[in-house]
Amino acid sequence: MTAQIDFETLWYASEWLIRFGALATVPLRRSPSAATSWLLLIFFFPALGLLLYLFIGRPRVPVARQKRARELRTFQLDVARRLKNDSCGDRSEAADFAQKLGRMPCVDGNSIELISDYDAVVERLLADIRSAKYAVDLLVYIFADDVVGKRIAAELGEAVQRGVRCRVMFDPIGSHRWRRGTLSLLRDAGVETREALPVHLILRRTRADMRNHRKLFVIDGLIGYAGSQNLVAKDFRPGVVNRELVARMSGPVVASLASTISSDWAMEALDRPDPFPVAIPAGSGELRAQLLPSGADYPFEGFETLLVWQLHRARQRAVLVTPYFIPDESIIGAMCSAASRGVMIDLVVSSVVDQRIVHLAQCSYFEQLLAAGIRIHLYRELLLHAKNASIDRDLGIVGSSNVDFRSFQLNEEASLLLYDRSIIDRLIEIQDGYILASDSLALDSWRSRPRLQQLSENIARIMSPLL
Structure with missing residues (x-):
C-alpha cells in the first residue's frame, strides 16, 4: 500500500513538474498561438505532451547544424556574387528584399515555362535526363518506387552508363512509404543517393518534424525545375489525383537552384562535406527570375x-x-x-x-x-x-x-x-x-x-x- 501511495504521489508530482517546466520553456521563441496549443496539450496530457514536445516541439536547430549552415553560407554568397553580372538591371524592391531573405539575386536572361499537366512534367523531366551529358541533380520531398519512380530511376541508370553523374536526395519522412524500395532502386541504378534530414531516435541531428520539402531538379547545370510536384504517381493516394504547377527554366537562375541543391547535399553528406561547384549558365531568354530558399538555416521566414x-x-x-x-x-x-x-x-x-x-x-x-x-x-x-x-x-x-x-x-x-x-x-x-x-x-x-x-x-x- 505504501509503495502504491508513493508511486501515485511521485506520478502526481511529476505531472505538475512537467506543467511548471512547460510554462518556463514552451513560450520561448514561439508565437502565442503555438505556445497556447503546446501548453494545452501538456497541461491536459503531461506525459504524452512532454514526449511529443521532446520529439517535435523544441524550436532550436542543433548547434552542429547551425555551424554547418554558417560554413555553407560562404559558398552560397559566392554563387550570388558570381551571379551579379546577370543581375536584373531594373530591380524591384521585392527583388532586393527577397535577396536579403534568401541570399540569391534576381537575374536576367531566363526562359521559363509553366507546366500544369502532371504527366507532361514527368515526360519533360525524363527527356531532359535522357539528353543529359554531365550531371543530373534531383532534390525532392517524395521519391517513390512506383511506376513513376521506376521510370525515372531507369533513365538515371542509363545516364550513369553514359558517364553522367547522377544524384538524388529525398526526404525520408515524405518518402517513408517507399523509402527502402527507393534506396534500393536508385542505388542499384548506380545513382548517388542521400536522405535529407535523416531521423534518428538517438543522437538526432535535428528535429524530427523539420523536413526538406523542396522540389528542385537541375540537368547539366543548364535546365532547372521548381514547383510543387513530387516524383510519385499522381494518384498515389487511393481516390485522390493530384494537380501541380512546375516551372521549367533555363538561364542564369538555374545556378541558384544548383547552389541550393549542392548546399543541401553537403549539409548531409559527411563523406563529401564540400559543396559541388556551380557554374553560371549563359542567358537563354529575356525573363527576370529569382529563387527564394527558406527554412531553418535562414534568419527569417x-x-x-x-x-x-x-x-x-x-x-x-x-x-x-x-x-x-x-x-x-x-x-x-x-x-x-x-x-x-x-x-x-x-x-x-x-x-x-x-x-x-x-x-x-x-x-x-x-x-x-x-x-x-x-x-x-x-x-x-x-x-x-x-x-x-x-x-x-x-x-x-x-x-x-x-x-x-x-x-x-x-x-x-x-x-x-x-x-x-x-x-x-x-x-x-x-x-x-x-x-x-x-x-x-x-x-x-x-x-x-x-x-x-x-x-x-x-x-x-x-x-x-x-x-
Whole structure:
C-alpha cells in the first residue's frame, strides 16, 4: 500500500513538474498561438505532451547544424556574387528584399515555362535526363518506387552508363512509404543517393518534424525545375489525383537552384562535406527570375515575410493558391487589411481532402475571411496540390511552400519569383482556370453549416500550430 501511495504521489508530482517546466520553456521563441496549443496539450496530457514536445516541439536547430549552415553560407554568397553580372538591371524592391531573405539575386536572361499537366512534367523531366551529358541533380520531398519512380530511376541508370553523374536526395519522412524500395532502386541504378534530414531516435541531428520539402531538379547545370510536384504517381493516394504547377527554366537562375541543391547535399553528406561547384549558365531568354530558399538555416521566414509585405502593398488583386491553408495572425491581418482597401483577394484551396484534421483547421478561418470580403474557391475533382501566388501582375510566385506554419517555420522550401508581365499573366491565366473549375463559398451558407462541423473545426484550429 505504501509503495502504491508513493508511486501515485511521485506520478502526481511529476505531472505538475512537467506543467511548471512547460510554462518556463514552451513560450520561448514561439508565437502565442503555438505556445497556447503546446501548453494545452501538456497541461491536459503531461506525459504524452512532454514526449511529443521532446520529439517535435523544441524550436532550436542543433548547434552542429547551425555551424554547418554558417560554413555553407560562404559558398552560397559566392554563387550570388558570381551571379551579379546577370543581375536584373531594373530591380524591384521585392527583388532586393527577397535577396536579403534568401541570399540569391534576381537575374536576367531566363526562359521559363509553366507546366500544369502532371504527366507532361514527368515526360519533360525524363527527356531532359535522357539528353543529359554531365550531371543530373534531383532534390525532392517524395521519391517513390512506383511506376513513376521506376521510370525515372531507369533513365538515371542509363545516364550513369553514359558517364553522367547522377544524384538524388529525398526526404525520408515524405518518402517513408517507399523509402527502402527507393534506396534500393536508385542505388542499384548506380545513382548517388542521400536522405535529407535523416531521423534518428538517438543522437538526432535535428528535429524530427523539420523536413526538406523542396522540389528542385537541375540537368547539366543548364535546365532547372521548381514547383510543387513530387516524383510519385499522381494518384498515389487511393481516390485522390493530384494537380501541380512546375516551372521549367533555363538561364542564369538555374545556378541558384544548383547552389541550393549542392548546399543541401553537403549539409548531409559527411563523406563529401564540400559543396559541388556551380557554374553560371549563359542567358537563354529575356525573363527576370529569382529563387527564394527558406527554412531553418535562414534568419527569417522568407516566403511568409515576403508574402505578408506584398499583401500589405497590394493595390488591385492578389491570388493565393495552396492545398493547406493554416495561416498565422500576420497572414490573416495582411489579407483582411488588403481586402478592406478594396483589393480583390482570391484564395483557392482544394475541395478534395487528403488530410482531415488540416482541412478542418483551415475551414475554421473561412468565416473571418469571407466576412472581410475575401473570395474563397474550392477546387473540384482533383487535389489541387499546386502552391503559387500572384500580386498585382507585379510578382508571381511558384514553389513548394504552403500557406501554413509548417512551411513558414519548419520546412526547407524553395520559391521561384517572377517579375515580368508576360510570365505573370500566364500564371494568372492558370489561376483563373482554377477558379473557373471551383465552387465559390458564400458567407451566409457557410455560416449555416452544421454545428458539429463548426465544433470540429474549432478543435482542429487549436491544434493548428502543431500540424
